[in-house]
Every structure is written in C-alpha cells, then in structure tokens.
Amino acid sequence: MTNSQVAELLRSIAAAYAIKGGNRFQIAAYETAADSIEHMSGSLQDFWAQGTLDSVPGVGSHLATYLDELFQTGKVRHFEETVKGIPEATFDFLKIPGVGPKTAYKIAEAGVISIADLEKRIQSGYLEKKGFGKKTLQNILRGIEEFRRKSDRILLPLAWETAEGVLNYLRAMPEVKQADSLGSLRRMVATVGDVDLSVASKEPKKVIDFFTRYPEAARVIEAGDKTATIALKSGIRVDLMVQPPEHYGSLLQHFTGSKSHNIALRTYALGIGYSLSEYGVKEEKSGKTISCPTENDLYDLLKMQTPPPELREGTGEIEAALKLQLPRIITTGKIKGDLHTHTVWSDGQNTLAEMVEGAKSLGYEYLAITDHSYPNLDFEKRIFQIEQYNYSKRDIRVIIGLEVNISADSTLQIPDKILQKHEFIIASIHTSFRQPKEQITARLISAIENPYVDMIAHPTGRLLLEREGYEADWEKVFEACVKHDKILEINAFPNRLDLPDNLVRSAVAAGVKLAINTDSHHVSQLSLMPYGVSVARRGWAGEKGIVNTLPWNKVKSILKIN
DNA sequence: GCCGTTTTCGGCCCGACTGTTTTCAGTCG
Numbered sequence: 070m071t072n073s074q075v076a077e078l079l080r081s082i083a084a085a086y087a088i089k090g091g092n093r094f095q096i097a098a099y100e101t102a103a104d105s106i107e108h109m110s111g112s113l114q115d116f117w118a119q120g121t122l123d124s125v126p127g128v129g130s131h132l133a134t135y136l137d138e139l140f141q142t143g144k145v146r147h148f149e150e151t152v153k154g155i156p157e158a159t160f161d162f163l164k165i166p167g168v169g170p171k172t173a174y175k176i177a178e179a180g181v182i183s184i185a186d187l188e189k190r191i192q193s194g195y196l197e198k199k200g201f202g203k204k205t206l207q208n209i210l211r212g213i214e215e216f217r218r219k220s221d222r223i224l225l226p227l228a229w230e231t232a233e234g235v236l237n238y239l240r241a242m243p244e245v246k247q248a249d250s251l252g253s254l255r256r257m258v259a260t261v262g263d264v265d266l267s268v269a270s271k272e273p274k275k276v277i278d279f280f281t282r283y284p285e286a287a288r289v290i291e292a293g294d295k296t297a298t299i300a301l302k303s304g305i306r307v308d309l310m311v312q313p314p315e316h317y318g319s320l321l322q323h324f325t326g327s328k329s330h331n332i333a334l335r336t337y338a339l340g341i342g343y344s345l346s347e348y349g350v351k352e353e354k355s356g357k358t359i360s361c362p363t364e365n366d367l368y369d370l371l372k373m374q375t376p377p378p379e380l381r382e383g384t385g386e387i388e389a390a391l392k393l394q395l396p397r398i399i400t401t402g403k404i405k406g407d408l409h410t411h412t413v414w415s416d417g418q419n420t421l422a423e424m425v426e427g428a429k430s431l432g433y434e435y436l437a438i439t440d441h442s443y444p445n446l447d448f449e450k451r452i453f454q455i456e457q458y459n460y461s462k463r464d465i466r467v468i469i470g471l472e473v474n475i476s477a478d479s480t481l482q483i484p485d486k487i488l489q490k491h492e493f494i495i496a497s498i499h500t501s502f503r504q505p506k507e508q509i510t511a512r513l514i515s516a517i518e519n520p521y522v523d524m525i526a527h528p529t530g531r532l533l534l535e536r537e538g539y540e541a542d543w544e545k546v547f548e549a550c551v552k553h554d555k556i557l558e559i560n561a562f563p564n565r566l567d568l569p570d571n572l573v574r575s576a577v578a579a580g581v582k583l584a585i586n587t588d589s590h591h592v593s594q595l596s597l598m599p600y601g602v603s604v605a606r607r608g609w610a611g612e613k614g615i616v617n618t619l620p621w622n623k624v625k626s627i628l629k630i631n
Numbered sequence: 632g633c634c635g636t637t638t639t640c641g642g643c644c645c646g647a648c649t650g651t652t653t654t655c656a657g658t659c660g
Contacts, residue, residue: 094643098632129633167649169658204650252660323645328660335644340637346645 070140072106072113078139078148079103079132081160085152087170088159102127104329108382110571111543114140126384158182165212172209175201188213223305224533224563226600228254228261231305235266235283239309242279244272246314251324255378257603259566260533263306267320273311280309316349318361322368323347329383330376337387338371379606384574398606399585401599403618406435409472409495409526409558409586410595414451415440419592421458421467427592429465434621437493437586439470442483452490466621468493468630472526477501479515481522488521492630495558497526498539506540513541517549523628524556524584527567534564543572547579556616559585559608561601562594573608582627584616 083099086092105127106113116122117140122133135145155174161184162173179199181187190196191206223231232250239248249255251265270276277297281289290298290306298308312320323331324347335345344351349358350370361367368375373390377398380386389395411417412424419427421438428436438455440446448471455469470493474482477500481488488494496516498509516522528546529538550557557576560567565588568576576583585601587594605615612618616627624630 092632095632097643101633127633131632167658171657202650208649324660326660331660332644339644344645348646 070114072109075113075136075139076103076107079106080163082148082151084160084163084170084173085155088155088174089151098127098129099132101329102132108384108571110575112540115542115544162187165209165216167208167212172205176209184213184216222260222262222534225254225257225259225261225566225603226563226597228264228305231301231303231307232264232266234285235264235280235307238283239266239268239276239280242276244270244275246270247317249321251310251321252326255325256327256381257379257600257607259569259604263308265308265324266310267317267324268309268311269314269317269320270311271313273313276311277309283307312347315360315362316347318363318365318367319345319349320347322361322364325364325378325381327382330381330386333383333387334371337391341371343371377606379603380609382607396609397611399602399610399612399615399618401602403612403615404433404585404598404602405620406433406437406617406624407586407589407595407598408437408468408470408493408524408584408617409439409560410436410589411440411472412438414438414446415443415472417590421454423592424589424595425458425462425465425467427589427595431595431598433465435466435468435624437468437470439472439493439495442471442473442487444482448487448490466625468628470495472497473522474499475512475516477504477512479512481516481519485519485521488519491521493524493628494522495524495526496522498530502530502536502539504539506542509539510542510545513546514549517546517553517555522555524558525550526558526586526588527560527562527565528557529567529569529572531567531569532564533566538567538569543575544579547576547581550576550581551579554582556582556584559583559601559604560588561585561597561599561604562588563597563600566600566604568604568608570604570607573605573610577608577610577614581614582616583610583614586617 079099080103083096086096105125109125116125117136122128122136135147138145156177158181159173159177162168162176176187179196181190191210196206197203232254236248239245245268247269249267251267254261254264268276273295277292280297281292281299283299285301286299287302288300290300296310298306300306310320310324338345342353344353349360350367351358359370361370365375374393374395376386376390376395386395407428410424412419412421424438425436452469455467459467469491471491472495473488475496475498476482481496498512513525516525531538557568559573585605587597587601589595616624
C-alpha cells in the first residue's frame with residue numbers, strides 16, 4: 070500500500086467523522102497525519118515493517134495501532150465501523166473543489182451515485198427539488214468542471230517565467246514598492262497550480278486596475294479592492310494581492326506558507342503571546358497590532374531565523390530556526406560545472422564546441438559530455454575528439470563521459486572494457502520501470518557496485534505530470550552509494566527534478582554525495598541549473614555534499630581523473 | 632487523536648468568502 074493510498078484512506082475517515090459530527094480536533098488529527106504521510110520520504114509500510122510507525126509526525130499510539138492492523142490484514146475494523154451508514158459515492162464527491170464532507174454526504178443521501186450522475190441531476194433540476202439552492206448547484210457544476218481539467222498543474226520553470234513576466238510588468242509602475250511571487254512557486258515546489266503574486270503599495274486600487282490590463286491577459290476573473298484574478302492567454306491563472314508596505318512582511322509570510330509551516334508557526338507564536346495573520350501581528354496582551362514591513366521583521370519578533378521559503382514545509386524548520394540552527398543551503402552561484410550533458414554524438418542538438426561555449430558563458434570550470442552509449446556509437450573517435458578539444462583549449466576542462474543504461478537484468482548495456490576508456494560514467498534506468506521494488510533496487514545497487522560507474526542519474530525515473538517514479542528501497546541505495554563512494558544525481562531537467570526533494574533530504578542525512586546537473590540536450594538548457602539547485606535547497610542540502618560545487622582540482626581527484 | 636520550554640491533561644491557527652438554515656455553517660488557502 071502506497072503512502073498516498075494510506076493518506077486518502079485517512080482523509081476519508083476524517084470526512085466520515087465530520088459527517089457524523091465528530092470532534093473537530095480529532096478530524097484535524099487524521100488530516101494532519103494524512104498530510105504528513107503523503108509528504109514523508111520513505112514508505113510508510115517500511116516504517117511499519119521496522120516497527121517505527123510512531124516516529125512519523127502526527128501518528129500517535131491510536132493511529133499506529135490502526136495502521137498496524139491495516140498492513141497486516143488490509144483493513145481496519147474501526148475504520149469500517151466509522152464509514153458505516155455513509156454511501157460510498159460521498160467520498161467521490163469530496164474530490165470536487167468546493168464540496169466538503171457535509172455537502173458530499175447530502176448529495177449522496179439524495180440518491181446521487183457518481184460525479185457524472187451528479188452533473189445530470191443538477192441539469193435536470195432533480196437536486197433543486199431536493200432542497201439545494203440554485204447558486205450552490207451552479208458552484209458544484211463549476212467545481213466538477215475544475216475537477217475534470219484538474220492536474221493542470223504546470224512545471225516550475227513555466228510558472229516561474231510566467232510570474233517573472235507579470236512581476237516585471239508590475240514593477241514598472243511607480244506606485245509598486247515591491248512585487249514577489251507567493252505560495253508553492255516561491256517555495257520552488259516541482260509543480261505549481263495557480264501563480265500567486267503580491268505587491269506592496271499604498272495605492273492598491275490603481276495597482277489592481279493596472280494588473281487587469283496586463284497585455285497577456287485573456288480575461289479578468291475577478292477584481293476587488295485589494296485582490297484580483299486574471300486568466301492569461303496561456304490558460305494559466307494569476308492571483309494578485311496588494312497590501313500597504315507597513316504590513317507587507319505579514320502578507321508575504323502568510324501566503325508563502327506552506328499550510329503546515331503556518332500552522333506550526335502560529336501555534337508557536339500564540340504560546341509566546343502573539344496572534345499572526347496576513348494583516349500583521351497582534352500582541353495578545355495589549356491588543357495592539359505590530360507592523361512587519363519585511364518577513365525578517367516578523368521572524369525576528371518571534372526570536373527565530375527566517376527560514377528560506379524552500380524550507381517552509383513544516384518539517385522541522387521552525388524548531389531549527391528557533392535554535393538558530395537552520396542549515397546553510399546551497400545557492401546557484403556555487404556551481405562550478407555540469408556533469409550531465411548530451412551532444413549530436415547521441416540525442417543532443419548541439420556540437421561539443423557549442424556546448425562548451427555555453428558552459429564557459431556560465432563561468433564553469435568543467436563540463437562532462439555524457440552522450441548515451443548507443444551500441445553503434447564510435448566510442449574511440451568520440452573520445453579522441455574530446456581529447457583533441459582539451460588539448461587545444463585550456464580555459465575549461467571537458468570530461469570524457471558516457472551515460473550507460475542499466476538493463477532489466479541488472480547488467481550494463483556496454484562492456485566494462487569500453488566504460489574503462491572514459492573518465493566519467495553515468496548509469497541510469499531507461500527501460501523496464503514496472504519491475505517490483507526489490508528488482509529495481511537490485512539493478513541500482515548492482516550499477517553502484519560496478520567499479521567504473523561514478524554516478525546514478527535521475528535516480529527515481531519520474532516524469533512530472535506524466536508518470537510516477539519506480540519504487541526502490543532508497544535506504545539500501547543510499548547505503549550502497551556511501552559504501553562504494555558513488556554520486557547520486559539531482560537532475561535539473563524541468564519534468565524530472567529527480568532526486569525528488571524529500572529523498573534529497575534523506576540522502577543528505579545518510580551522507581550520500583550528490584551532483585546537480587541539467588541533462589542538457591541543447592545548449593540553452595544549461596541555464597536550467599537553478600531549478601536543480603532549488604530541489605537541493607528544498608532537501609536541506611548545503612554546498613558541502615554537492616560534488617560540482619568543487620573546483621576542478623578537487624573534482625578531478627574525487628573522480629580519479631588524471 | 633496528537634502532543635509537551637505553558638501542560639502526560641487540556642489545549643489544539645487565522646481569516647475570507649459564500650449561500651441562505653438571517654446569525655452561522657461549510658469550505659478554502
């Protein structure tokens with residue numbers, strides 16, 4: 070059973086309690102546990118197998134007992150009791166935005182059996198006769214529409230570029246003191262839903278008006294005094310919030326989130342006498358509002374460090390910030406080379422010389438050219454070409470690399486005697502993704518054990534918005550990497566961002582060496598590096614464990630290159 | 632049902648918006 074399946078189950082139970090009028094804190098406890106399980110890096114089932122369920126935040130003694138029963142028997146008697154009397158369709162309706170437990174139950178009780186059926190029965194007037202208000206039904210229809218075109222999350226770089234476009238437009242306005250992105254975009258989450266933006270200004274109305282006239286806007290969805298939403302021609306929705314400069318820090322903090330970071334932060338603040346909201350900080354004793362023009366003012370007031378937005382996921386950053394022990398996470402400026410790129414020798418679109426020019430313009434000291442090991446590739450000739458290049462140009466070192474497939478039977482696609490002639494070998498899985506967890510783990514470990522392999526690329530094989538990564542026992546993979554001193558990649562390609570941030574965090578904790586690479590197939594893609602760095606930052610990675618922050622003379626000795 | 636530099640018992644984040652059961656419940660971020 071996967072983490073997201075368990076999370077969905079727990080959310081159903083929370084909804085069932087809500088329908089039956091249960092204790093709201095108990096309901097919140099189930100939801101908190103669901104969130105926590107969904108975001109944890111390891112498999113919950115593995116935690117269960119090791120008897121460490123209660124180390125999962127939000128899982129206490131009761132839930133641990135239920136989960137134990139779940140993993141042993143596939144069901145939980147208490148859960149089955151809890152959902153008794155609630156029609157099954159109720160839980161489908163919960164997937165519709167705007168429909169919560171109470172409404173879902175009311176719809177199901179009216180005899181509606183599915184979302185498609187719901188749509189029909191609204192249009193036929195059946196539900197209106199059952200006592201639902203007209204506007205409520207219109208909203209449900211809109212919710213169904215949204216549910217259908219759901220998954221229109223977009224990749225981080227697209228969201229980023231979209232936001233930059235609007236922000237630059239807004240910043241040109243003299244009334245705009247400051248403009249920023251918010252939410253999952255500011256936290257650099259791998260995929261983003263809506264683009265949320267904020268502006269500090271004393272003239273909110275003027276800013277809103279200017280915003281709604283953005284040239285790329287297709288239509289204005291809503292525009293109030295302080296907030297507005299537009300839909301761009303690209304289909305992306307952009308929300309804007311405007312606050313006067315004196316409380317801008319509170320606004321920025323509030324809408325950057327995440328939800329669990331904010332809950333934890335406000336709980337802590339209450340404990341020391343402050344109530345937080347997007348409008349400022351209220352001192353409970355005096356009742357007066359303290360203004361926080363910047364986020365630093367706000368976190369300073371709470372006597373803690375300001376966590377970088379990438380860390381604000383409610384996974385220990387508040388505790389660390391209070392002890393003034395936040396990690397110093399990596400920045401893009403520290404990257405000194407790219408260890409995974411392709412040229413026309415395999416499926417890249419640029420020549421060796423063109424790729425190297427691109428790397429030089431980024432100020433890199435070295436660049437690994439790691440074409441795919443197509444069996445018909447003229448390995449010798451390619452090696453010779455790179456050697457010639459290094460001989461003629463001394464301003465950047467080109468590493469003679471190769472990316473080799475790990476076959477379904479755990480062998481490498483190319484014999485060792487060819488691998489041996491290269492300076493840097495990347496091994497990666499490109500086929501047979503559906504093998505069982507044990508087999509995938511064995512494939513990865515067998516590649517790690519090969520003495521010629523230096524790095525495992527895009528370790529989980531996920532393609533964002535397309536397919537999940539394959540399952541592997543990551544603890545074992547990390548262990549093997551440490552034992553054989555091998556590198557795991559953080560692939561910066563927009564639809565990969567792989568290792569995922571939560572696994573980066575476990576890998577860092579396990580002491581695994583990492584490298585952040587673009588996997589460029591075109592010279593322009595070398596500039597995607599910051600997205601890979603953002604994944605490392607979200608994984609609490611410092612400069613230290615990232616191999617390609619090292620200067621050439623150090624990398625050289627790590628990779629055992631002469 | 633969880634959790635502990637207020638607490639192993641008694642607390643548990645904050646505010647906006649919407650519809651409609653006109654004083655609040657439901658949902659969301």
